[in-house]
Amino acid sequence: MERRDFFKKAVVTAGSIAIGTNILEADETTQPANDRAVTPIAFPEKRPMIMYSDRPPLLESPREVFTSALTPNDLFFVRWHMPMIPKHINTSTFRVHINGLVNKEIKLSLNDLKTKFKQVELTAVLQCGGNSRSAFHPTASGIQWGAGAMGCAKWKGVRLKDVLDYAGLKEGATWLGFNGKEKAVYSETANFIRELKVDEVNEHMILAYEMNGEDLPYLNGFPLRLIMPGTYSDSWIKMISDITVTQKKNKLLFMEKAYRIPDNACECETPDKIVEKTKPIEKINVNSIIGYPKKGSKVRKDAHIVVRGVAFDAGAGIKTVRVSVDNGQTWNKALLDDGTAGNFAFRTFRYTFAPKKTGKLTIMCKAISNNNEEQPLAKDIQWNHGGYKYNGIDEVILEVV
Numbered sequence: 352m353e354r355r356d357f358f359k360k361a362v363v364t365a366g367s368i369a370i371g372t373n374i375l376e377a378d379e380t381t382q383p384a385n386d387r388a389v390t391p392i393a394f395p396e397k398r399p400m401i402m403y404s405d406r407p408p409l410l411e412s413p414r415e416v417f418t419s420a421l422t423p424n425d426l427f428f429v430r431w432h433m434p435m436i437p438k439h440i441n442t443s444t445f446r447v448h449i450n451g452l453v454n455k456e457i458k459l460s461l462n463d464l465k466t467k468f469k470q471v472e473l474t475a476v477l478q479c480g481g482n483s484r485s486a487f488h489p490t491a492s493g494i495q496w497g498a499g500a501m502g503c504a505k506w507k508g509v510r511l512k513d514v515l516d517y518a519g520l521k522e523g524a525t526w527l528g529f530n531g532k533e534k535a536v537y538s539e540t541a542n543f544i545r546e547l548k549v550d551e552v553n554e555h556m557i558l559a560y561e562m563n564g565e566d567l568p569y570l571n572g573f574p575l576r577l578i579m580p581g582t583y584s585d586s587w588i589k590m591i592s593d594i595t596v597t598q599k600k601n602k603l604l605f606m607e608k609a610y611r612i613p614d615n616a617c618e619c620e621t622p623d624k625i626v627e628k629t630k631p632i633e634k635i636n637v638n639s640i641i642g643y644p645k646k647g648s649k650v651r652k653d654a655h656i657v658v659r660g661v662a663f664d665a666g667a668g669i670k671t672v673r674v675s676v677d678n679g680q681t682w683n684k685a686l687l688d689d690g691t692a693g694n695f696a697f698r699t700f701r702y703t704f705a706p707k708k709t710g711k712l713t714i715m716c717k718a719i720s721n722n723n724e725e726q727p728l729a730k731d732i733q734w735n736h737g738g739y740k741y742n743g744i745d746e747v748i749l750e751v752v
């Protein structure tokens with residue numbers, strides 16, 4: 352065996368153990384990995400999911416969940432940066448600490464949050480900025496997610512703004528730092544902290560303790576997390592322990608280096624010319640995903656197929672979803688749900704047709720937002736080294752028999 356060959360084989364083997372399929376396979380397409388197997392063992396409060404690591408837990412939702420408007424809690428993806436997540440949270444002693452440039456430092460219990468403030472509910476998409484990263488070529492750095500590092504849930508909690516008003520911001524209060532309860536293994540490793548400008552706080556930002564009518568699952572940030580609709584989820588700090596108000600921006604390892612893209616018009620770069628000036632990833636790109644049918648499945652000629660999926664953007668809302676069943680030559684309007692879940696939510700779509708000839712069949716879907724932003728073809732996606740903000744037109748290939 353050639354040396355090169357050996358390395359390739361070795362990687363495939365390791366990949367097979369971790370994720371049940373060949374990780375190099377994605378190299379042949381510009382589409383996100385689409386057929387990775389779920390693990391035989393489930394994590395607490397979760398059903399079996401696609402696993403990239405067990406410590407810290409990195410779990411992806413299987414595609415089938417993207418046929419419904421809300422993603423079930425027990426199939427909702429999980430991403431943590433540090434392995435040392437507390438093993439237990441005592442809900443009677445849990446407090447979120449609001450400190451720094453505030454008139455009164457406060458420590459709020461879950462009961463305080465639920466009784467002292469107005470309860471609000473909002474349905475919103477939580478999507479990792481690296482979702483579908485496996486579609487980037489050459490390979491971008493980071494977890495090689497398929498399309499399931501996202502989900503949509505109905506969040507319940509209190510407005511961040513109301514809590515800040517309650518503490519009272521002092522003169523000069525400019526930045527908010529959100530810190531989660533987990534710890535880095537080495538004390539020198541920076542905590543995963545997100546900073547937000549005080550004047551960017553809006554009425555949609557929630558400190559949430561409920562997800563789809565239940566307590567937050569432990570791995571999704573129990574008992575309290577930040578909800579920032581329209582923004583990629585690196586900002587949605589889980590298991591919040593502190594909100595610190597400062598005048599100056601702190602140097603934060605994660606947010607200075609990760610979750611950033613080239614600060615140029617195309618937000619792109621090439622491996623031999625990495626752009627130095629960067630900006631945070633922030634707003635979610637318009638996107639849509641086919642949840643059904645499944646890649647590689649066989650369907651009968653002339654049988655009706657109902658294509659189902661979800662579409663979303665940063666909050667302008669979805670105007671149309673178009674589906675193509677002829678390799679992108681013609682695009683047909685899909686039926687959208689009534690949209691009552693609001694503009695931050697998944698908009699489900701469906702499109703019914705019957706294939707007229709046997710052989711390979713490619714189904715594609717494309718979302719267009721109310722801002723007239725439209726998904727690019729997968730082959731036209733521009734590269735960035737962190738593999739962020741992928742939103743190429745999704746594609747599922749079936750066999751008609």
Ligand SMILES: Nc1nc2c(c(=O)[nH]1)N[C@H]1C(S)=C(S)[C@@H](COP(=O)(O)O)O[C@H]1N2
Nearest residue numbers: 428429430431432479531571585587588589
């Ligand atoms: N405390 C804490 N919050 C965090 C993170 C983290 O590592 N620690 N990761 C962020 C990132 S990058 C993502 S994609 C989302 C994942 O949320 P989920 O695990 O509920 O899907 O949490 C965000 N909030």
Ligand SMILES: [Mo]
Nearest residue numbers: 430479480585
């Ligand atoms: Mo993320």
